[in-house]
Amino acid sequence: MSHVLSQTARLAPTVLPERRFGLRLPLLLLLAFVAVPLLGSDYWLGAILVPFLVLSLAGLGLNLLTGYAGQTSLGSGGFMAVGAFATFGFVVHGGVPLPLAVLFAGLVTAGAGLLFGLPSDRIKGFYLMVSSLAAQFFFEWLFQKFPWFYNYGSSGTITLPRLEAFGYDIGTAVGRYYVTLTVVVLLTWIAVNLVRSQTGRSWMAVRDMDTAAAVIGIRVYRSKVLAFAVSSFYLGVAGALWAFLYLGSASVQSFGISRSFQILFIIIIGGMGSIAGNFIGAAFISLLPLAIDHLAQAFFAGHVDAGLLQNIQKALFGVLIIGFLIKEPDGLARLFRTLGERLSSWPLRF
Amino acid sequence: MGSPRRSETTAPLLDVRGVSLSFRGVKALSDLSFAVARGEICALIGPNGAGKSSLLNVLNGVYVPDSGEVVFRGEHFRQIEPSEAARRGVARTFQNNALFRKMSTLDNVLAGLARHTRSGFLTQALRLPGARREERELRARAETILEFLDLQPYRDLIVGGLAYGIQKRIELARALVSSPTLLLLDEPLAGMNAQEKAEMSEFVRDINRDLGITVVLIEHDVGIVMNLSDHIVVLDYGRKIGDGTPEEIRSNADVISAYLGTVH
Numbered sequence: 001m002s003h004v005l006s007q008t009a010r011l012a013p014t015v016l017p018e019r020r021f022g023l024r025l026p027l028l029l030l031l032a033f034v035a036v037p038l039l040g041s042d043y044w045l046g047a048i049l050v051p052f053l054v055l056s057l058a059g060l061g062l063n064l065l066t067g068y069a070g071q072t073s074l075g076s077g078g079f080m081a082v083g084a085f086a087t088f089g090f091v092v093h094g095g096v097p098l099p100l101a102v103l104f105a106g107l108v109t110a111g112a113g114l115l116f117g118l119p120s121d122r123i124k125g126f127y128l129m130v131s132s133l134a135a136q137f138f139f140e141w142l143f144q145k146f147p148w149f150y151n152y153g154s155s156g157t158i159t160l161p162r163l164e165a166f167g168y169d170i171g172t173a174v175g176r177y178y179v180t181l182t183v184v185v186l187l188t189w190i191a192v193n194l195v196r197s198q199t200g201r202s203w204m205a206v207r208d209m210d211t212a213a214a215v216i217g218i219r220v221y222r223s224k225v226l227a228f229a230v231s232s233f234y235l236g237v238a239g240a241l242w243a244f245l246y247l248g249s250a251s252v253q254s255f256g257i258s259r260s261f262q263i264l265f266i267i268i269i270g271g272m273g274s275i276a277g278n279f280i281g282a283a284f285i286s287l288l289p290l291a292i293d294h295l296a297q298a299f300f301a302g303h304v305d306a307g308l309l310q311n312i313q314k315a316l317f318g319v320l321i322i323g324f325l326i327k328e329p330d331g332l333a334r335l336f337r338t339l340g341e342r343l344s345s346w347p348l349r350f
Numbered sequence: 351m352g353s354p355r356r357s358e359t360t361a362p363l364l365d366v367r368g369v370s371l372s373f374r375g376v377k378a379l380s381d382l383s384f385a386v387a388r389g390e391i392c393a394l395i396g397p398n399g400a401g402k403s404s405l406l407n408v409l410n411g412v413y414v415p416d417s418g419e420v421v422f423r424g425e426h427f428r429q430i431e432p433s434e435a436a437r438r439g440v441a442r443t444f445q446n447n448a449l450f451r452k453m454s455t456l457d458n459v460l461a462g463l464a465r466h467t468r469s470g471f472l473t474q475a476l477r478l479p480g481a482r483r484e485e486r487e488l489r490a491r492a493e494t495i496l497e498f499l500d501l502q503p504y505r506d507l508i509v510g511g512l513a514y515g516i517q518k519r520i521e522l523a524r525a526l527v528s529s530p531t532l533l534l535l536d537e538p539l540a541g542m543n544a545q546e547k548a549e550m551s552e553f554v555r556d557i558n559r560d561l562g563i564t565v566v567l568i569e570h571d572v573g574i575v576m577n578l579s580d581h582i583v584v585l586d587y588g589r590k591i592g593d594g595t596p597e598e599i600r601s602n603a604d605v606i607s608a609y610l611g612t613v614h
Binding site for chain 2: 190193194197198199201202204205207208209211212213214215216217218219220226273
C-alpha cells in the first residue's frame with residue numbers, strides 16, 4: 001500500500017496550504033505594523049506601500065470572484081469608482097464620518113455588483129467578461145454625466161477636505177499607511193475565513209464544475225451572485241482607499257478600463273485562487289516599474305527617454321502575462337510554494 | 351431490514367410513473383414505470399443508449415421529462431431543481447468523474463455537506479462561534495466518511511491528479527457524506543480492474559447494509575449486478591423489458607434475447 005501511496009503522492013504533489021502560517025503570520029504583522037513605519041520614509045509609505053496595499057485589496061476582491069468562484073470580470077475599475085464616488089457622496093452630501101462612509105460605500109458597491117452579477121445565471125466565461133465591460137463603461141459614464149456625483153465641481157474630480165477617522169487626523173503618510181494596512185488586514189482575514197468555510201467551498205465547487213455542484217445541493221446561482229456582491233464590496237472599499245488615501249483627489253479617469261486590466265494582471269501574475277497571490281501580484285506590478293526606472297537610470301543614465309521606458313514596461317508585462325498563462329496558470333504564489341517545498345527537501349530532491 | 355412500522359415503509363421509496371423523455375424527437379425514455387423499495391439495491395441494466403443515464407438525470411432533476419412523474423418519499427415531482435433534489439436526499443455520482451478538480455479530497459467531501467450547512471454568510475465571514483462549531487461538526491462527518499471508504503491517505507491531496515479508481519471513490523464519498531436517502535450511482539465500477547471492482551461493490555453493499563441507504567445503480571458487469579442487487583430493471587431503447595429479482599431476470603426470455611445473449 002505504501003508503494004501505491006508514494007506513487008500517487010508524486011502524481012499529485014499539491015498539498016493544500018492549510019495552517020501554513022504558524023509563526024510567520026505574527027512576524028509579518030509585527031513587521032508591517034511596527035518595523036515598516038519606523039524605518040520607512042514618507043515617500044515609501046505614502047507613494048509605494050499604500051498603493052501596493054490598495055491594489056492587493058482590489059486583487060483580493062477580483063480573486064474571490066474569478067479565482068475562487070470562477071466568474072470572469074473586467075468591471076473592477078467600474079466597481080472601484082462606485083466605491084470612491086459613493087464614499088464621497090456619503091461624506092459630502094450625507095455628512096457621514098469617513099470610516100462609516102467607506103463601509104456604506106462598500107455595501108452600495110456590493111449591491112451594484114449583485115445587480116451586474118445577475119446575468120451570470122445564463123452567461124458564462126468569455127461572454128460574461130464582455131457583459132462585465134458593460135458595468136465598467138456604465139459607471140464611467142454615470143459618474144461623468146451627472147455632476148451631483150462630484151458635487152458640481154468644474155473639473156469632475158472628488159477630493160475630501162480633511163481625512164479624519166475617530167477624531168484622529170489620518171492625512172499624514174504614516175496615518176494613511178496605518179489606516180490602509182488595518183483595513184487590508186481585516187478584509188484579508190475575512191476573505192481567508194470565507195474561503196475556508198462552506199461559502200468558499202461552494203464557490204470553488206461552482207468554479208470547478210457547476211453541474212456537479214448543483215447535484216450535491218449547492219445553490220449555484222445564489223453562490224455566483226453572492227461572489228459578485230462580496231467581490232464588489234472589496235473593490236468598492238479599495239476604490240475609496242485609492243481615491244482618498246493614495247491619490248488624494250480622483251476622477252473617473254482614475255478608474256478606467258486600464259485599472260480593470262491592472263487588477264486582472266495582478267491576479268494572473270500573483271495566482272488565481274490564492275490569497276497570498278494578490279499581495280505577490282500587487283507587489284510585482286507596483287515594484288517592477290520602479291525597478292525598471294532604477295535600472296535604466298543606473299545603466300543608461302538619461303539616454304533612454306521616459307516614453308520608451310513606459311513602452312518597454314508595457315511590453316514586458318504583456319510578455320509576462322502570456323508566459324504565466326502558458327507556463328504557470330497558478331501564478332507566482334504557486335511558483336514560490338513549489339520552490340519552498342523543493343528547498344525544504346533540498347539535499348534529497350531538488 | 352426492520353419490521354414494517356407504518357404504511358409509509360411499505361410504500362416504495364421511489365416510484366417512477368410513465369416517464370417519457372426525448373431529445374429533439376429522439377426518444378430516450380418511453381412511458382417508463384418502476385418502483386424502488388426502501389432499503390434495496392436496484393440495478394438498471396441495458397445496452398448502451400438504452401436510456402439508463404437519462405433516467406438517473408430525470409430522477410435528480412438534471413433533465414425534465416416530457417411526461418410522467420416521479421414520486422419520492424410520497425412527494426410528486428415532474429420538475430425539480432438538482433440542488434432541491436439533493437436537499438431532499440437524492441445523491442448521485444457520475445459516469446465520468448465529476449469531482450472538483452482543483453480542490454483537495456477533504457474539501458470535495460466537505461462540499462458535499464452543502465445541504466447540512468446552517469450557519470449564515472456573516473457568521474462564516476467573521477468566524478463566529480456558531481460557524482466554528484459547525485465547521486468542526488462538518489469536518490468530523492467528513493472524516494468519518496473518509497475512514498469508511500479508506501480515503502484518509504488522500505485527504506489533503508488535490509483530486510485532479512489522483513488515480514481514476516480513487517477519484518471514483520472520492521465521488522462516492524462526496525455523495526455519501528450528506529446522508530442521502532437515495533443514492534444514484536452511474537457506472538460506479540466502470541474502468542476498474544477486477545480487484546478494484548470487487549472492493550467497490552463491497553463498499554456499495556456496506557453502504558446499503560450498514561448505512562441503510564437505498565441504492566439505484568447502473569452497471570454493465572452482469573455478474574456483479576446479479577450478485578449485488580435485490581432488484582433489476584432492464585431497459586432497451588428507452589423501454590422497460592424486464593423488472594424483477596436477479597433470478598427472474600435470468601430466466602426472462604426478452605432480456606436474454608436483447609441483452610444477456612443465449613445461455614449455452
